Amino acid sequence: MQKMAQKLVLPFIFFSVFESAFALDSGTQSLGELDGATDYFKITCAGNTDHLDFQLFESAATVLNTPLAKPTLIPPQILNATLTKLKLTAKASGIAAGINKDVTLKGGNGSYTFTLDTIGTNLTLKTAQTYSVQYQCLNTTGKVTVGSSTLTKSGIASISKTLANSRTVKYLFNCAKDKINGNTDSLKITVINKTPIAKTVVTTTVTTDPIAAPISSGNLAAQVIKGHVAMNTIGDILNVHDDRSGGDGYYSVMVNSPSNKVQSYHFQYSCLNTSNLEEQTSPFQLLQDQ
Amino acid sequence: MKHFIFLMLAGLSFNTFAHTQSGVLAVPVSTVDYYYVDCGSDPSSVSLYFHIASSAAAGMPLVSAQVIKDNYASNFTDPINGDAGWSRDQVIYGGNGLYSISVNKNGAGVVSYSFEAHCYDSSGEHTDSENIIQVN
Numbered sequence: 001m002q003k004m005a006q007k008l009v010l011p012f013i014f015f016s017v018f019e020s021a022f023a024l025d026s027g028t029q030s031l032g033e034l035d036g037a038t039d040y041f042k043i044t045c046a047g048n049t050d051h052l053d054f055q056l057f058e059s060a061a062t063v064l065n066t067p068l069a070k071p072t073l074i075p076p077q078i079l080n081a082t083l084t085k086l087k088l089t090a091k092a093s094g095i096a097a098g099i100n101k102d103v104t105l106k107g108g109n110g111s112y113t114f115t116l117d118t119i120g121t122n123l124t125l126k127t128a129q130t131y132s133v134q135y136q137c138l139n140t141t142g143k144v145t146v147g148s149s150t151l152t153k154s155g156i157a158s159i160s161k162t163l164a165n166s167r168t169v170k171y172l173f174n175c176a177k178d179k180i181n182g183n184t185d186s187l188k189i190t191v192i193n194k195t196p197i198a199k200t201v202v203t204t205t206v207t208t209d210p211i212a213a214p215i216s217s218g219n220l221a222a223q224v225i226k227g228h229v230a231m232n233t234i235g236d237i238l239n240v241h242d243d244r245s246g247g248d249g250y251y252s253v254m255v256n257s258p259s260n261k262v263q264s265y266h267f268q269y270s271c272l273n274t275s276n277l278e279e280q281t282s283p284f285q286l287l288q289d290q
Numbered sequence: 291m292k293h294f295i296f297l298m299l300a301g302l303s304f305n306t307f308a309h310t311q312s313g314v315l316a317v318p319v320s321t322v323d324y325y326y327v328d329c330g331s332d333p334s335s336v337s338l339y340f341h342i343a344s345s346a347a348a349g350m351p352l353v354s355a356q357v358i359k360d361n362y363a364s365n366f367t368d369p370i371n372g373d374a375g376w377s378r379d380q381v382i383y384g385g386n387g388l389y390s391i392s393v394n395k396n397g398a399g400v401v402s403y404s405f406e407a408h409c410y411d412s413s414g415e416h417t418d419s420e421n422i423i424q425v426n
Contacts, residue, residue, distance in 0.1 A: 035378060038356060040363040218396035223322060223356060225392060228425045230322035232394035238320060256365035258352045258396045287361040 025281050030264040031220065031257055032290050040288035041253040045271035047279035049247035054238045056222040056255065057266040075122040077129050079163065081191045082115040094120065097129070097195035106186040109176050114189055117168040128164040129195040132157045137175030140185040145178035147187070160194055219261045225252040247271070253284070311422050312404040315353070319398045324425040325391040329384075329409035332417040338389045341379035342405035346371040351397030355405055358392070359384030371401070381410065 029039050045052055076096040083090045085107030092103035105112060118129065134157040137147035144154065151171045152158035163169055175184035223232050226249070227242040240251060257263055271281040313323045329335035344353035354367040355377070362384055366377040382389070395401050409417045 036365045036367075036380070038363045038365045040358075040361065218351065221354065221394060221396050223392050223394055225322075225324065225358075225390070228324065230324035230392045230426060231320045232322045232392075234319055234396055236319070252358070254356050254358070254363050254365075254392075256354065256356065258354050258365075258367040259369075260367075288363055 025270065025283060026266065026268040027284055028264065028266045029255065029286075029289070031255060031262065033260065033262045034290050035260055036256070037260065037290035038254050038256040038288065039286070039290055041255075042285040042287055043251040043253060043269055043271075044249070044282045044285070045251065045279060046248055046282070047271070048273045049271040049279040050274045051239050051241040051247050052224065052226065052251050052269060052271055054222070054224050054233065054240060054251075054253065054269045055267065056220060056233055056235055057268070058217065058220060058235075058263065076197070077121045077125050077127075077165075077195055078118065079121075079129055079131055079191060079193050080117050080119055081189065082117075083112055083187065083189060084115070085110060085112045085187075092191065095131075095191050095193045097193050097197045100190055100192045102188055102190050104186050104188040107175075109184045110174070112173045112175065112187045114171045114173060115168060116163055116170075116191070118163060118165050121165055123165055126165065127195070128162040129193060130160050130162050131194055132160050132192040133171070133189060134158065134192070135173055135187060135189045137173075137178075137184040138186050138188055139178070139181045139183060141181075143178075143181040145181050145184040146176040147173060147184075148176075149173045157192065219259055220255060220257050220263055220265055222253060222255045222267065225254075226250070247273075247279075309408060309422055310404055310406050311424075312402070313393060313424075314400060314402045315393065315395050317398055317400055319351075319395065321394070322426075323393040325393075326423040326425060327389045327391060327407045327409070328387075328421040328423065329389060329417070330387040331421065332409065332411075333386060334411040335386050335409040335417040336412045337381050337383045337385075337410045339379065339381045339408040339410060340366060340389075340391070340405065341376040342366050342368055342393070342403055343376045344368040344371045344401055344403050346399075346401035346403075348372060350399050350401050351395035353393065353395050353401050353403045355391055355393045355403075357382055358390040359387070368403075 031037050079095040081092040081103045083103045083105040088107050090103050090105040092101040095101045136155055137145040139145050147154040175187050177183045218234050221234050224238055224240045226240050227245040229242045231238050231240055271279040273279050315321045340357050342355040348371055350371055357364050368377045411417050
């Protein structure tokens with residue numbers, strides 16, 4: 001059937017995951033409906049190859065046994081600040097981790113309501129955000145007037161607070177006439193988002209790589225022959241070792257279906273030395289594609 | 291005289307080389323019995339006829355065989371264990387020489403089998419080849 005792909009799988013990925021390296025090379029094929037259909041390959045091993053590891057996978061599912069990491073920037077966690085007094089409102093949105101933003105409302109003397117929420121934050125990051133608030137009541141020339149709050153004193157950053165995703169918190173601030181600087185014109189609040197910036201900028205993404213789960217249904221079988229050694233698999237890893245003629249040379253591989261099932265499949269193989277380290281593994285040669 | 295000797299040998303081969311090979315596959319699914327069928331001792335051989343049957347009980351793994359010659363390979367499976375039927379049969383026109391036969395199964399368990407292999411010439415006549423050599 002039609003050859004779908006033949007590719008090299010980066011060996012270092014597997015070396016980093018498995019001490020015993022496996023699957024330097026791989027291929028994806030489809031077995032057709034011909035009665036007795038058999039795909040036939042040759043694999044060449046060189047160097048100091050002791051044996052060939054071979055594994056067959058059914059490719060019908062998109063389940064991956066080796067998800068590949070795909071770089072993706074993680075959206076930041078954010079806070080939104082809203083300051084209200086009667087019908088007056090001022091907002092500062094999208095205050096990301098490590099960012100300071102001011103929100104100022106010209107409401108004169110009196111009580112202000114300050115609200116923090118996390119609408120629009122990255123919900124995949126579960127850690128509560130940490131913030132601090134600093135405020136000042138100001139007159140029309142920007143001079144400090146009298147202010148009070150249970151959160152902190154005027155002009156002094158509050159102790160650090162936390163706010164979990166999807167939660168909202170409210171604080172009250174009062175501004176009054178100052179003996180020296182006169183009436184309050186506005187309340188200025190600085191929000192300091194102290195949340196650590198996410199260090200992980202890579203998420204693991206399931207890709208369309210054809211690697212799938214090993215089969216055990218018996219719908220497909222593969223035979224590997226080297227010299228006088230012949231082995232069969234329906235999904236388990238084969239370790240084909242020919243102690244008469246050695247590990248170098250040609251390995252014949254056949255894939256077929258005892259039920260004549262039309263089936264795509266994937267296989268991985270690796271030429272390994274006696275220490276299970278990679279030797280010279282070449283791309284497979286397709287001799288027959290049925 | 292030359293033709294007479296040939297006909298005598300040919301007649302002898304008809305009676306002697308109706309080749310059936312039996313075997314038993316051990317428990318592991320990885321087990322493969324591997325044979326060569328020699329269609330090379332008679333230069334007139336151009337093809338191999340093959341089929342296989344399993345005598346395993348119902349529910350046991352199915353037995354298959356692969357016939358390999360040069361860059362050609364074909365699979366034969368007996369779809370029903372233990373009955374009188376065989377797998378499909380096929381004449382493989384792989385020319386003169388050694389044909390490789392591997393016998394496998396699609397699951398773990400002991401299964402027994404037998405196969406028939408006959409070498410033919412270009413006119414469809416049985417040749418005096420088909421010596422079966424068990425490799426493993």
